Amino acid sequence: MGKMITDMVVETYLSGVQVLQMNRPDKKNAITLEMYDNLALALQRAEKDDSIKVTLIHGANGEFSAGNDINEFLKIAQTPEKMSSALTFLQTLSSYKKPLVAGVEGRAIGVGATMLLHCDMVLSAQEATFQFPFVPLGLVPEAASSYLLPKLVGYQKAFEVLILGEAFSGVDAQNIGLVNHLCEPGEAYELALRYAQKLTNLPTEAVMLSKDLLKYRCQDDVQMALMREGRIFKERLKSKEARDAFAIFLSRTHSMS
Template identity: 70%
Template sequence: MSDFVTESIESGIQVLCFDRVEKKNAITLDMYQALTDALRRAEANPEIKVTLLHGAGGDFSSGNDINEFVQIAQTPEKMEAIMAFLQVLTSYKKPLIAGVEGRAVGVGATMLLHCDLVLASREARLQFPFVQLGLVPEAASSHVLPQLVGHQKAFEILILGEVVDATQAHELGLVNHLCEETEAYKVAFRFAEKVAALPVEAVALSKDLLKYRGQDDVQMALMREGRIFKDRLRSKEAHQAFSTFLSRNK
């Protein structure tokens, strides 16, 4: 595992925690690899019935590590680690639950679209700032989000990239239930226990029935986005946006 992704297994529940608190749980290539390996192990382990994602330190994840994106722009083949994670995430066969506190930005927000249950604190904030960075949406969000909220609202969320607060996310159907601040993990774990107590095969088959009709479209969107995203990383717009972002953070 990565130093910044922790894994524990309790009562049939695999808990994966983003633990890079000083960077608001920004995800590195090593973290992507660790998450991919963990999800693959879980699918092969009959003792694991549910996977729960959450972030340490009051944030879910601030998205991709921008410093690494600057490096990836020079060596696009490094995108393979990201794409491998997204492929496993979007086709994951076991129930996937997220407990969200604070910021869920970029891939920290798009991965929630592929969770089966999302529990969020009332202070949680989702944001999809791809266009502001000169990029395009990823994780098949260009396909999944319009299916959930309609074209016009998806355009607003993905193109303007403004913050979607927890109440809005709940009203739009991006979040199942809201809870008080610091309670998201505890509430998410309770839901995970409920799911883990159900007949395993019936749960898996029911998830497959819910998702199978759109699965090919999701994978096609994921691949198309990936090709365009890789090209955008080398674009002048992205380079300027990254430079502005990094200089502002300094």
């Protein structure tokens, strides 16, 4: 059974697995405000649906997500209340009670990388590219990455990844614990689906209770980090540093197209 939420978020069901595909291949699946709204609604609906045991997130056309659409950043800078779409999605994702599995190909950049910190299993192609380029854009980390990444990789490594904002491979991502298992290019979705189906075959309540036990100690800290980052992020969008960085980024993008 398949269901189209919008042409940019495709939802399908495969025997207990809700599959959410970010589907904006012409923009490397960069996420718009409307996509945030639809992803949040899909997760909220799945949480209440007993037939759905696991959610799998992936991107269309060999890319996970290039992150926030830069033009949407500019929109949010003009009308900061629009940022609530992104925050609602991140709050829904971070408190989701069922297992979240991600299949990563190509680019996982910005929020395309930070959302993986909220997934329970991440399966990735070796050649995938991960990047947290917030500071080079004059911004600050988001999606509670300033809290979750140091917990995962230690302070110094988190500082390097979040402040320098340099790209790293799927192999590096596995080495720091961001990725569970690697595969050849083009195989991440199938591998993610295999693990999602393994999870659906386990006792549902035991899985959800165990996930809660693993996460409950830090849940309040995650929500506090989300709100604090969101407040500073919103302020940074109006800063001269961010405006200058966006202008350079957009001029580079236009010169390449």
